Amino acid sequence: MSSPAAPEVHSRPMTKPRPGVLRKLAQRPLALIGLVIVVLVVAGALLAPWLTKFGPDEQMFDGLTLSGEPLPPNATFWLGTDLLGRDLFTRILYGARTSLIIGIVANGIALLIGTLVGVVAGYYRGWLGSVLMRFTDLMMAFPALLLAICLAAVFQPSLWIVALVIALVNWVQTARVMFTQTSSLAEREFIDAERTIGASSARILFMHILPHLIPTIIVWGTLGISTTVLLEATLSYLGIGVQPPTPSWGNIIFENQTYFQAAPWLVFFPGIAILALALAFNLIGDALRDILDPTQRGRS
């Protein structure tokens, strides 16, 4: 069924991401560093079985000294071994999978909830809008980490539960931003015009409001991965995130921290990995904000 062509030309979003975004991103040195780190981590996670000859849970006979201490970095075990004689490099590679899965899944759910709540509240307003936004304010008053700790303590932690817990904590900021943007968009003339010609709410939301929000969604989605990676690492470090033996950069440090004075590499290398990945997404997100959001242009 072909509908008559509606005058959509005028409502084409002004800042829809064009193919040039990636190239613009690569022209900024800091964003380029971020991209390189992300590519390296993704490659490490995907190619883990080929990059190392050890298994992530494999306890090596020669992985500990005679007195049972972990080995410092050497030719066989590139980043040293942990308290159980497992290869740290291997565990960090497999830990990247955990971080990326949680980064993508948790952040994806958070983005979905946040966008839904923010857009619905911003478009419909009325009682539904105020209820949703009051609830968002309420969630903002919770300290994120403590709320995550409460949730993780209530539900038994597993990889997917941790992702869900992080999503339930992290959607709030996205909802706030989406609300502000949607409510200002909903006041614009072209939306009024759409209503006058009889467009349904669903059509206005999906065809006219959502496309304008895409740059914001991309920016917040990227920055959100960084927050998510840090929150996962912190929960796992506190022992209520991803549970051993599944390696996660946070729980590697959790497992080995009692020994860190004698074996600092067990904290240092996974710590660098967390920092690098979180930093990478922050750098990319910040550059994307400059590129995609014209109101922010020239501010930095």
Add this chain to the structure above:
Amino acid sequence: MIAYLGRRLIQSALILLGISLITFALLYLLPADPVRQIAGRSATPATVESIRRQLGLDQPFLVQYGRYLWNLLQGDLGRSYIQRSEVAQLITARLPATLLLMVGAIVCELLIGLTMGVIAAVRRGTATDQSLMVASFIGVSAPQFVVGLLLLYVFAVKLSWFPIGGYGTFSHLVLPSLTVAVMSAGWYARMMRSSMIDVLRQDYIRTARAKGLARITVLVRHALPNAILPIIAMIGIDIGILMGGIVVVESVFGWPGIGQLVWQAIQRVDIPIIMGVTLVSAFAIVLGNFLADIIAPFIDPRIKLR
């Protein structure tokens, strides 16, 4: 003013009510049965039932919530499952240590963050600016437990400049405060930089320069006080981030505050303590936001009360 205060007070009270409802609902949904934990493994079904009735856990949700709320209003946060003492007492005993750490952290993050921000704004576009902004990015991306453990390793284990952990003297306070401060200092640096750049663009700054004032005088007397205003209002809102950092940092450094209390409670699945600390922190955040809103118009007359 009075009407505004009243409205903000009611809003804050409603938020606190909502927070208490959510924490209670979590407690209620908990799959682990608190009665079993209190009664122990060998308890007979009859004993379990009588404890359940004693604690009022056989009542419907709203009745239980009503009682919980009533107790909350009297400052009763319930009893710890394991420590067999009042949660409120456990928290008040540890609150001074946490408050001390928070003050230390706020002083550190403002000192570091504002200095970085001002230098970056003044040297805008130079290599100094760039490297300071990269540093601020590293600050906001660094997991606090890693920062804490590394500071501990370098300055306490290797150099022995500071004690390895514990509480009591000024030198115990330095490393934990710095660790909590690193993340927020990064944010403050970025905010201070853009606030300062905005102020330096203003006409009155050009006027001050034009009447022959020294660069440093213009900066310190005219630009800085105005650039700092929006930052001061942020401190109230920043409390939420601080509270999260404190849980991690207190467990790294063995700092005897409410963060360590939570950390110990996590290990033993002692839910009432976790809920109690969450409530107290949420209260601190709501209070912080309330105060920030109230104080803002006094320090910056351009802000109008709504």
